[in-house]
Amino acid sequence: MGVMRIGHASLKVMDIDAAVDHYETVIGMKTTHRGKDGSAFLKCWDEWDKYSVVLTPSDRAGLNHIAYKVERDSDLDVLEKRIRDWGLGVEPVPADGLQFCGRSLKMTLPSGHQMYLYAQKELVGKDVGTTNPDPWPDDIRGAGAHWLDHCLLMAEVNPAKGVNRVAETTKFLMETMDFHLSEQIMGGLGNSVQLASWLFRTTTPHDIAFAPAPVAGLHHIAFFLDDWSSVKHAADVMAKKKVRIDVAPTRHGITRGETTYFFDPSGNRNETFAGLGYLAQPDMPVITWTEEELGRGIFYHTGQLNEAFLKVYT
Ligand SMILES: [Fe+2]
Numbered sequence: 085m086g087v088m089r090i091g092h093a094s095l096k097v098m099d100i101d102a103a104v105d106h107y108e109t110v111i112g113m114k115t116t117h118r119g120k121d122g123s124a125f126l127k128c129w130d131e132w133d134k135y136s137v138v139l140t141p142s143d144r145a146g147l148n149h150i151a152y153k154v155e156r157d158s159d160l161d162v163l164e165k166r167i168r169d170w171g172l173g174v175e176p177v178p179a180d181g182l183q184f185c186g187r188s189l190k191m192t193l194p195s196g197h198q199m200y201l202y203a204q205k206e207l208v209g210k211d212v213g214t215t216n217p218d219p220w221p222d223d224i225r226g227a228g229a230h231w232l233d234h235c236l237l238m239a240e241v242n243p244a245k246g247v248n249r250v251a252e253t254t255k256f257l258m259e260t261m262d263f264h265l266s267e268q269i270m271g272g273l274g275n276s277v278q279l280a281s282w283l284f285r286t287t288t289p290h291d292i293a294f295a296p297a298p299v300a301g302l303h304h305i306a307f308f309l310d311d312w313s314s315v316k317h318a319a320d321v322m323a324k325k326k327v328r329i330d331v332a333p334t335r336h337g338i339t340r341g342e343t344t345y346f347f348d349p350s351g352n353r354n355e356t357f358a359g360l361g362y363l364a365q366p367d368m369p370v371i372t373w374t375e376e377e378l379g380r381g382i383f384y385h386t387g388q389l390n391e392a393f394l395k396v397y398t
Pocket residue numbers: 234235236304306355357
């Protein structure tokens with residue numbers, strides 16, 4: 085029971101047509117619905133629900149909300165009580181409050197991000213169907229991403245003020261929604277401060293992650309690819325389409341993932357991410373990276389963070 089996976093991310097974009105073109109031709113998603121307000125709903129070919137990304141026209145970039153799908157409708161009742169008992173406000177939202185979804189729960193995480201939980205979303209099906217399916221569809225485009233995999237959110241950490249929203253939100257997700265901690269970065273005096281966390285509900289190393297920042301924001305949303313050659317192919321697509329690449333293909337120490345970071349036309353950071361990393365299980369001992377090895381944890385080969393990596397986000 086409980087949370088299964090990330091369901092969707094709703095992003096603000098400044099040029100909706102440029103954004104739709106990016107998510108369709110670079111990421112390889114398809115638009116499944118356009119709203120009267122210009123908003124766009126998109127899915128990857130290997131996803132079965134109606135959308136995993138929502139783009140809404142705005143005068144700035146950034147995150148509207150993230151949404152996670154739970155297994156059963158009755159899980160929402162259990163989770164609502166747990167969240168209330170934990171001391172966080174939670175608002176029941178009727179069906180279609182989240183478009184094409186059943187009833188949902190809405191809350192503001194301790195990190196400041198808006199999160200929804202829902203159990204049902206309109207079923208569209210994978211592009212390859214379910215009867216004797218081919219391994220991939222013929223009309224694959226761009227990176228041909230399989231699915232929206234995870235997000236990394238920036239949360240306020242200010243030890244001088246006694247504020248650590250990374251640790252607080254990590255604790256909240258573990259205690260109310262049974263997220264498991266796979267990896268963390270510890271720093272400060274005697275490496276006693278949790279500066280970043282990677283949490284999972286699936287069997288991959290992360291479905292959501294948190295990193296420290298002066299103010300809350302979105303660091304990136306990540307799309308899953310098969311393997312290293314798919315990561316390279318996706319970067320080729322980006323170069324051909326003059327996409328602004330933040331970090332060229334490399335490997336993470338944390339999660340062991342193979343990665344490229346880049347920006348959508350509004351400046352929201354995307355990642356194409358490959359590899360299982362390792363089999364994440366609830367009883368796996370937590371992996372800890374110390375602040376001194378932060379660079380290698382993020383970019384394993386160079387061990388160097390680029391200047392913009394932790395400073396630029398939406
Ligand atoms: Fe990521």
